[in-house]
Amino acid sequence: MSRIRSGDTKPEVLLRSILHGLGFRFTVNGPGNKKLPGKPDIVLPKYKTVIFVHGCFWHGHENCGDFKMPKSSKDYWIAKIGRNQQRDATNIEELTRLGWNALTVWACEFERLDARNKLLTRLPSMIRRETT
Numbered sequence: 384m385s386r387i388r389s390g391d392t393k394p395e396v397l398l399r400s401i402l403h404g405l406g407f408r409f410t411v412n413g414p415g416n417k418k419l420p421g422k423p424d425i426v427l428p429k430y431k432t433v434i435f436v437h438g439c440f441w442h443g444h445e446n447c448g449d450f451k452m453p454k455s456s457k458d459y460w461i462a463k464i465g466r467n468q469q470r471d472a473t474n475i476e477e478l479t480r481l482g483w484n485a486l487t488v489w490a491c492e493f494e495r496l497d498a499r500n501k502l503l504t505r506l507p508s509m510i511r512r513e514t515t
């Protein structure tokens with residue numbers, strides 16, 4: 384937990400460099416990103432795929448070692464994080480209805496090298512859907 388974080392290696396930044404390395408084209412702040420439900424962090428128009436990068440705490444990553452419900456004001460946090468989860472689910476439903484492939488990656492998947500390697504291995508097939 385007390386590992387040193389280097390300045391700009393936020394999950395979003397890491398994901399962008401991973402996608403770049405894999406040769407994917409994507410937009411980050413394009414009009415597409417802002418118009419879509421939930422304003423996805425990454426839009427890959429060619430694959431009709433969007434990616435959300437979610438912080439484990441705010442979005443309540445289940446079964447995640449990085450997510451612990453605070454002891455104080457517990458009810459407040461349960462309600463707040465519950466609303467975030469609900470909103471995330473609604474956004475993904477809407478995107479799916481609009482024909483998008485909506486993916487979520489979690490901040491913790493960038494923290495550890497083994498998790499990051501796994502992500503790197505599974506991302507291409509998640510982005511290139513088997514459909515058409």
Ligand SMILES: [Zn+2]
Binds near residue numbers: 447448491
């Ligand atoms: Zn997590």
